[in-house]
Amino acid sequence: MFRWNDEQLMVRDAVRQFIDKEIRPHVEEFEHGDTPPYDVLRKLFATFGMDSMARDRFKRQIEFERTAADAVARGETPPEKPKREGGFDPSMQMIPIIELCRVSPGMVTAMGVSMGLTAASINSKGTIAQKERWVPELLTLEKIGAWAITEPDSGSDAFGSMRATARRDGDEYLLNGQKTFITNGPYADTIVYICKLDEGNDPAERKILSFVLDAGMEGLEQSKPLRKMGMHSSPTGMLFLNDVRVGRDRLIGETEDVPAGGRSGAKDTFAMERSGVAAMALGVISECLDLSIDYAKNRVQFGQPIGQFQLIQEKLARMEVARLNVENLVFRYIEMVQAGVSLSFAEASAMKLYSARAATEVALEAVQLFGGNGYMAEYRVEQLARDAKVLQIYAGTDEQQIIAIAKDLLRE
Numbered sequence: 001m002f003r004w005n006d007e008q009l010m011v012r013d014a015v016r017q018f019i020d021k022e023i024r025p026h027v028e029e030f031e032h033g034d035t036p037p038y039d040v041l042r043k044l045f046a047t048f049g050m051d052s053m054a055r056d057r058f059k060r061q062i063e064f065e066r067t068a069a070d071a072v073a074r075g076e077t078p079p080e081k082p083k084r085e086g087g088f089d090p091s092m093q094m095i096p097i098i099e100l101c102r103v104s105p106g107m108v109t110a111m112g113v114s115m116g117l118t119a120a121s122i123n124s125k126g127t128i129a130q131k132e133r134w135v136p137e138l139l140t141l142e143k144i145g146a147w148a149i150t151e152p153d154s155g156s157d158a159f160g161s162m163r164a165t166a167r168r169d170g171d172e173y174l175l176n177g178q179k180t181f182i183t184n185g186p187y188a189d190t191i192v193y194i195c196k197l198d199e200g201n202d203p204a205e206r207k208i209l210s211f212v213l214d215a216g217m218e219g220l221e222q223s224k225p226l227r228k229m230g231m232h233s234s235p236t237g238m239l240f241l242n243d244v245r246v247g248r249d250r251l252i253g254e255t256e257d258v259p260a261g262g263r264s265g266a267k268d269t270f271a272m273e274r275s276g277v278a279a280m281a282l283g284v285i286s287e288c289l290d291l292s293i294d295y296a297k298n299r300v301q302f303g304q305p306i307g308q309f310q311l312i313q314e315k316l317a318r319m320e321v322a323r324l325n326v327e328n329l330v331f332r333y334i335e336m337v338q339a340g341v342s343l344s345f346a347e348a349s350a351m352k353l354y355s356a357r358a359a360t361e362v363a364l365e366a367v368q369l370f371g372g373n374g375y376m377a378e379y380r381v382e383q384l385a386r387d388a389k390v391l392q393i394y395a396g397t398d399e400q401q402i403i404a405i406a407k408d409l410l411r412e
């Protein structure tokens with residue numbers, strides 16, 4: 001794949017039209033955090049049938065899983081999982097991400113955490129009953145999800161320093177702990193809460209378990225949105241758990257014996273999240289480049305458009321190089337998914353590292369190209385630069401991506 005095909009371009013244009021009508025005129029309200037992004041995202045889903053497609057795909061998946069489980073129960077060999085689900089084209093997910101990120105990357109953060117992280121972690125390790133209970137409404141955004149691993153004292157060292165606990169209490173568990181920087185935390189209906197099973201043993205040896213919580217459960221408090229540098233259309237908050245009582249039906253997989261203590265499930269989630277960041281970066285870069293070209297043609301200094309100055313041309317050329325590279329990474333990802341080939345953890349990390357850095361550099365250079373106007377909110381590159389920065393921090397910092405890549409390269 002080296003360019004979008006006609007069908008993809010049609011979808012892109014239709015999504016653009018929706019964004020121009022429903023989001024651009026109200027971007028100030030979303031960016032000031034006055035209006036949570038969920039209703040407009042639901043409208044986007046309904047307009048493009050993304051909700052019914054997600055529902056249908058989920059139904060097919062569950063039918064397959066039931067057939068496989070019945071076969072196993074009868075002592076037969078289960079049917080092989082289809083490598084590529086019929087009709088699924090990952091570009092149909094990537095295009096809305098790219099287009100939304102041209103205007104309001106925070107919306108993608110809110111949407112991605114709900115559908116991507118929260119729904120996916122239940123859908124990959126949950127029982128069929130758990131999937132049916134929580135996943136469909138998350139996939140359609142009827143319900144909003146949050147995925148909570150980070151704590152005040154545990155970020156990059158997510159498992160090592162984790163303090164959140166689950167303690168057995170008869171057939172149930174009592175959950176305690178604090179989570180921070182949780183996307184959708186203030187408004188989430190469904191929360192995946194990652195913690196350690198406290199059996200009185202050494203914290204380093206405790207199993208990692210994930211539970212599904214519903215808003216309003218006794219002992220669960222969701223904070224107001226935190227003030228932050230950018231991504232203002234994505235509400236971020238804290239969660240406080242004080243003896244939240246849950247049954248085994250809320251323990252993802254309904255077993256404490258998750259392979260590798262639950263760490264592998266979180267790692268799969270990290271890999272998926274990392275590849276999504278490249279599409280976000282592509283949106284930011286494309287918008288900054290378009291705005292910069294326009295400004296370079298129209299802003300006149302020393303009697304000529306600034307685009308005539310070589311120093312400005314160099315900035316534009318570098319932005320175009322970044323755009324091409326990140327676009328190629330996105331194309332490669334789409335082709336790999338279509339071929340049923342998974343990205344390795346190191347590949348996903350490399351993709352995230354490069355794209356996040358490129359988006360931040362391009363957006364800051366766009367601010368520079370716009371001069372004083374670039375520093376003013378009215379000229380939009382200011383917002384995109386603030387938004388882009390977090391791509392280097394969440395979903396694993398740049399430093400964590402480098403460590404993941406190097407570990408893979410140096411593996412014996």
Ligand SMILES: Cc1cc2nc3c(=O)[nH]c(=O)nc-3n(C[C@H](O)[C@H](O)[C@H](O)COP(=O)(O)OP(=O)(O)OC[C@H]3O[C@@H](n4cnc5c(N)ncnc54)[C@H](O)[C@@H]3O)c2cc1C
Pocket residue numbers: 113147148149150154155156157180181182183184228231236390393394395396397398399400
């Ligand atoms: C807007 C936003 C939304 C978020 N959403 C979510 C969410 O939905 N759910 C969730 O669970 N979390 C979320 N996070 C948390 C995010 O994943 C963490 O902030 C991130 O993983 C970094 O952790 P930290 O902030 O504790 O930084 P730290 O881990 O304390 O890192 C501080 C600095 O030290 C560096 N560092 C750490 N370890 C090493 C090392 N071994 N070698 C070299 N350098 C190192 C880091 O790279 C960084 O530069 C969000 C964060 C933000 C800002």
